[in-house]
Amino acid sequence: MNKLLENLKLQLLILKLRLRVLLLKEKLTIPNLPKPKAIVVHYDSGGWGFGRVNEYHRTKWEFKSSLGFYAGYHYYIESDGRLYQAREDNEEGAHCTQSGRPGYWNKNSVGVCLQNKPGQSITSEQEKALTLLLGRLRRTYRIPKTEIYGHYQIKSTACPGESIKKFLKEYKN
Numbered sequence: 001m002n003k004l005l006e007n008l009k010l011q012l013l014i015l016k017l018r019l020r021v022l023l024l025k026e027k028l029t030i031p032n033l034p035k036p037k038a039i040v041v042h043y044d045s046g047g048w049g050f051g052r053v054n055e056y057h058r059t060k061w062e063f064k065s066s067l068g069f070y071a072g073y074h075y076y077i078e079s080d081g082r083l084y085q086a087r088e089d090n091e092e093g094a095h096c097t098q099s100g101r102p103g104y105w106n107k108n109s110v111g112v113c114l115q116n117k118p119g120q121s122i123t124s125e126q127e128k129a130l131t132l133l134l135g136r137l138r139r140t141y142r143i144p145k146t147e148i149y150g151h152y153q154i155k156s157t158a159c160p161g162e163s164i165k166k167f168l169k170e171y172k173n
Helices: 002-026 050-060 104-108 124-141 162-172
Strands: 038-043 075-077 083-085 109-114 148-150
Touching (some): 038 104, 038 162, 075 124, 104 109, 124 162
Parallel strands (some): 038 148, 075 109
Antiparallel strands (some): 075 083
């Protein structure tokens, strides 16, 4: 009985690996991760908008999400407050790297990006949309405020810009 169980486990592992290879060949990601533990907030640094960011990520990585988008962020908020979901919450993102912990943030956090650029202020519509989104994600996954980060807290970068940093500090207090 033990031998049969071990054999079944091994066959299941082989099937999982074959599926992963197939998905990598097709450059698809699937929602298969445990619930997110954190939220990382970004800005696109060019004020581009979702369509242009999605196209840029398509040409850069070519990994399509289960929702049909290429953007590495799970959510994107345009200047007018419009919210796009590019990836399922439990789908691996492509929004954050950190030396010493490869893949950790993309597999354990939800990436949220705002249409914004250096020196530009976050709009009131973005503030409303971000507040609602953060609240929903926190409630759904029981993410404490201490696990909401600006990208700069993980990697040396100016992202997500001063006005979004200020918003996050106020939100967390």
